[in-house]
Amino acid sequence: MAGKLNPILVNSLLALLCGLLLLWSSFAFPGPVRMLADKWGAALYVPELPALELRMLVQATGNWVMERKSLQDRNSELELENLALRTALQQAIAPQPIEAGEMIGGRVTLRYPDAWWKEIRIDRGARHGIRVGAPALSDGFIIGKVVRVGDDYAWVELVTSSSFLLAAVVDDTWDLGVINGDDRGNIWLLYTPPEKKFERGMIISTALVGDYLPPGIPIGKIWEEGEPRDGFMPQKVVSGAHLTQLYNVQILRTGDIRRAED
Secondary structure, eight states, X not given: XXXXXXXXXXXXXXXXXXXXXXXXXXXXXXXXXXXHHHHHHHHHHHHHHHHHHHHHHHHHHHHHHHHHHHHHHHHHHHHHHHHHHHHHHHHHHSOOXXXXXXXXXXEEEEOXXXXXXXXXXXXXXXXXXXXXXXXXXXXXXXXXXXXXXXXXXXXXXXXXXXXXXXXXXXXXTOOEEEEEXXXXXXXXXXXXXXXXXXXXXXXXXXXXXXXXXXXXXXXXXXXXXXXXXXXXXXXXXXXXXXXXXXOEEEEEEOHHHHHHHO
């Protein structure tokens, strides 16, 4: 046993010898050595390619997540600025002590299939400053209002619910009406006079009424006339938000809600 060479020492010597041989070859035969190195690199590229692609994918995903977070933050800031401008415009016509508030972001955690167009549950509640009556927005458009609140959750009634009622105004004509859903995904602007003609694409926003709901929050656009009902001409409204794919919402915590807490 004592006369045997140490395997580690033997491997080290062989590695050193190979290194010296390659170093000598690079000076003695630069052309063939460079060609051999190129072919060896090309051969190694194939097994290394999946790892390189995976690393690039991970880096791209990380960059995308960071950019998306930055865009979401900027989008919330722009929504607040837009809301403040709309509020100022309506206040110039009919001044009221209404303030633009702060946005509280929340994720949709539950949406029952049999109540798909009626309500959703979010993962923010009283502990986060959510209060009953606060408007819920998505993509800058109102999609409902808070109707029930727990410590860490809240239920939002959607604009497509048949029990949802919201005073609204046609921005282009200043005609007032009431937004109401039908439990089937449709939204209607009710109580508009039959002699009044509205064009497709006219913007509908919240009217200057209520304690918790500021004016000027966009709801959607007029799409077409409905059937006359009780002496009025309902107008079908298309929401500006993607109501079929609600994953994240923002709850507007207005000044009136903060004052009520104080």
